[in-house]
Amino acid sequence: MRTGRRLLISLTVAALYISGILFAIEAALKVRTEQGAIAWAVSLVTMPLVAVPAYLVLGRSKFEGVSDAFESRRDEFERLLGHIEKNLKPWEIPPSEGPSWHAAMVRLSNMPLTRGNHADLLINGNATFDSILRGVASAEEYILFQFYMIHDDGLGQRVKAALIDRARAGVRVYVLYDEIGSSGLPSRYVNDMRSAGIEVSSFKPTQGSRNQFQLNFRNHRKMVVVDGETAWVGGHNVGDEYLGLDPEFSPWRDTHVRLQGPVVIQLQMAILGDWYWATRQLPEVNWTPRPSEEHDKKAMIFPFAPTGQFETASLFFVAALNGAKERIWLSAPYFVPDAAVMKALQLAALRGVDVRIITTGKPDSLPVYMAAFHYMEELAGLDIRFYAYQPGFLHEKVMLIDDNVSTVGTPNFDNRSFRLNFEVTSVILDREFAREMEDMFERDFEHSKSLFPESFATRSLWWRGAVKLARLAAPVL
Incomplete structure (x- = not known):
């Protein structure tokens, strides 16, 4: 028995040392910064018992699996992107009319700078959620609602009630939250929405066979789109502390923006990309830009993700x-x-x-x-x-x-x-x-x-x- 146990321990240690060498090679090839690559490679070779588990969770800086998820429906997505680009073309601003960084930004974001937009600055939680909940109440076709963190508290209950009300009125409602950021959200909260016909999903960084250890990634986005006409984005999550109701951090200082115009289509693209990753479904939405009649602000949406070649x-x-x-x-x-x-x-x-x-x-x-x-x-x-x-x-x-x-x-x-x-x-x-x-x-x-x-x-x-x-x-x- 003791001999067998010693053999098992020896094999486990040997496996960790071999894994450390293999992961050190991977780190040297894939870690984005030179300092990070050196640090991981040295620690994986010299301290594999500690470094291998740490590397599996913390070492990767590129989120795997997204391209594979979209590959299965590549033709469909290419047709959709072509359709969206055609619709946005009349509102697109050429690089010669934008700031010095315009061309680089467009290539990095795959989003054009557009005209015909309106923007309302929303300072702090009451202004932000009053605006969002008014928008939700006015929805006629669909609501895309995505937050990093949703709490089952006073504000969370108000949001849930507003979404359920529109769902029962026949509006299609889609709710997406980050699995780790909203880890404390009780199942009854989600079940209440699903019972009302709302489609709810979490964004799981560990989803898929290649991603089991991708615990270090988060979907930190906070976005809402109503009917493809109005959108919100900014720093607030759904929770009472964002209204300044947590004595430890009150008053809470945060900012959101309400958008209208072609730029809404861009934010909608970001939400539905995340929704597709989480569910492998692509809801039918409006892709026709509706420019602001009274305003002509230039605007664009810039999504950041750890999925591509560039940071x-x-x-x-x-x-x-x-x-x-x-x-x-x-x-x-x-x-x-x-x-x-x-x-x-x-x-x-x-x-x-x-x-x-x-x-x-x-x-x-x-x-x-x-x-x-x-x-x-x-x-x-x-x-x-x-x-x-x-x-x-x-x-x-x-x-x-x-x-x-x-x-x-x-x-x-x-x-x-x-x-x-x-x-x-x-x-x-x-x-x-x-x-x-x-x-x-x-x-x-x-x-x-x-x-x-x-x-x-x-x-x-x-x-x-x-x-x-x-x-x-x-x-x-």
Whole structure:
């Protein structure tokens, strides 16, 4: 018996060492960054007992299986994409009429910059969900409702009741949530919706035989489309804390945007791509753009996903920052940028751009919060102004470039959003909307405390050590 047990242990250890070597080769070939590839390869060869399980869960930065899922219906999807492109063509803006990064953005996102759009800035939870629930109540054909996180609380019950009401009125309703982000959602909540005729699914990163260990990926998107006419996207999830009802984080600071016009078709494409991955079904929806009659804002949707050749989120931010001539104001709860984005911020500051960055002063994740101070200190001496929002938890993900480019979406300013999450942002080119964004930023500056990275070196040894340790974990934060 003992001999057999020793043999089993020996074979298991040998298998782990062999797996470590094989995974080290894979890491060297596939991990996106040179530093990451070296770190994984060394640890997999020298410490396979710990590194192999960790690599299976955390090591992969490309989400597998999406192309295979769409391949089985490739002809159908190509015809649909051709139809959508034809419908959007009259509203498409050529690169010569867009900003300097226009051509690159279109190629990366596979979405054109369009005219004929309208955008309403929605500041904080009450404005956002009042708008969304009014839109849901007005739906006549279908509702596409996707959030990273849905809670079974007061707001969650209001949302469920509104969706069930429209489903019973004959409106087709589709609800998608992230399996990990909404892990606490009880089955009765889902069953109530299904009983009313709502189609509900979760986005499972581990779905499919090739994806069993893809636990590190999240679908962090928050999107709603009603009848192909109106859409919403931004930072809010469905939960009472997003209305400022959680005493620990209240008041909650967040931002969404309501969109109308051809850009709605683009957001609809992003939702239905996720829905197809989750269900292998493609609902019938309206693909005819309905331009705003009273407004003519330029806008596009930029979906980010860890599925392709390029790190689209990081490249998006680099291109936008490099295109700035006068101003870069950005706000996000976490500030853990990658090397390329850091260089873009340094260059912007060196050429005299007014760079201001707001992060939360009330953290919900201490490691991410502490890691941010390392990157702030790296940017010291460049006249970049940092702020910590004081009243409550700041969760918005917005950016203002110069006096006409605004973004409102879901990506945080960190490695997870840049490389591991499915994210989406709206890009709005309009001076009037930019002035609304400017006013919003100015109010947030007034409620924030200035941070001075030059003074970080004088802080306690414990504090500086915690910052350095948190920074080491930045690739998986």
